Amino acid sequence: MSRAKTIQDFLRSDIIDIEELLCLALDFSKPSLCANPNHKISEGELAKLDLLIQKRESGEPFAYLSGTKGFYHLDFKVTTDTLIPRPETEILIDIALGLFDSSESIKVLDLGTGSGVIAITLADKCSSWKVSAADQSKAALKVATHNANTTKTNIEFRHGSWFEAVPNQCYDLIISNPPYVQTNDPHLADLQFEPIEALISGADGLEDIRIIIEQAPRQLNSGGYLLLEHGFNQQTEIMRLMRQSFSDVRGFQDNNGIDRAVLGRMK
Numbered sequence: 471m472s473r474a475k476t477i478q479d480f481l482r483s484d485i486i487d488i489e490e491l492l493c494l495a496l497d498f499s500k501p502s503l504c505a506n507p508n509h510k511i512s513e514g515e516l517a518k519l520d521l522l523i524q525k526r527e528s529g530e531p532f533a534y535l536s537g538t539k540g541f542y543h544l545d546f547k548v549t550t551d552t553l554i555p556r557p558e559t560e561i562l563i564d565i566a567l568g569l570f571d572s573s574e575s576i577k578v579l580d581l582g583t584g585s586g587v588i589a590i591t592l593a594d595k596c597s598s599w600k601v602s603a604a605d606q607s608k609a610a611l612k613v614a615t616h617n618a619n620t621t622k623t624n625i626e627f628r629h630g631s632w633f634e635a636v637p638n639q640c641y642d643l644i645i646s647n648p649p650y651v652q653t654n655d656p657h658l659a660d661l662q663f664e665p666i667e668a669l670i671s672g673a674d675g676l677e678d679i680r681i682i683i684e685q686a687p688r689q690l691n692s693g694g695y696l697l698l699e700h701g702f703n704q705q706t707e708i709m710r711l712m713r714q715s716f717s718d719v720r721g722f723q724d725n726n727g728i729d730r731a732v733l734g735r736m737k
């Protein structure tokens with residue numbers, strides 16, 4: 471009869487994300503995993519762990535296995551209907567928090583909200599800001615609504631394509647992390663578990679960004695801001711497009727020193 475496997479047996483293996491997968495299968499925290507290296511893994515736990523290992527090794531991101539992802543100071547539910555929030559996107563929060571005081575009663579719109587991370591993080595940090603969020607994916611909006619409920623943030627969610635979701639509304643800040651990957655980008659193979667409509671945007675990756683830049687001026691209050699996340703090689707073109715209708719156009723880099731965001735102010 472073979473000996474039951476212990477936590478330690480798995481921790482000694484080179485299985486990708488094994489610590490996290492053990493925590494998930496056994497419902498242990500990391501400290502209790504370390505404190506119980508000789509815990510014998512039951513048949514049920516082993517079946518669960520094997521399945522998780524199999525999925526992770528087939529390339530499924532850990533966030534989809536755990537169903538959660540941390541962003542800024544909060545944890546968010548994620549499903550395969552939503553993009554997994556990226557740490558690079560946190561720079562949009564830092565920039566937005568620097569534009570207005572948290573006590574001002576400004577109107578903010580998060581376009582393409584996905585799991586709701588941008589809208590919810592801002593609403594949680596600035597309870598006086600009136601935050602709306604829109605997406606064309608109803609399934610993503612369901613996840614975002616769940617996240618707003620669990621964080622007790624008050625967000626107005628709207629369904630529709632870009633500004634069609636919020637007709638006749640004007641904002642002080644429009645913020646978006648839209649799809650910006652080129653249709654034929656070879657990196658898409660690594661992103662096969664994420665919703666394609668959250669990623670790609672035409673041959674140059676700029677189709678959606680062009681729509682947002684063109685339509686945003688009609689929905690911004692005087693002196694209002696448009697803040698966009700973009701791909702590593704898109705900043706020059708986006709700044710050129712923004713300068714046609716916006717002043718004080720500025721580019722920002724993420725924490726890895728990669729061009730990542732553009733901000734413009736209504737003329």
Ligand SMILES: C[S@@+](CC[C@H](N)C(=O)[O-])C[C@H]1O[C@@H](n2cnc3c(N)ncnc32)[C@H](O)[C@@H]1O
Nearest residue numbers: 555582583584605606607631632647648649668
């Ligand atoms: C890159 S994801 C960003 C998700 C989230 N804001 C984040 O930063 O993690 C882009 C989002 O835009 C949404 N989207 C794509 N096309 C859209 C459109 N035409 N109108 C509104 N939302 C759209 C997708 O459903 C997806 O949720």
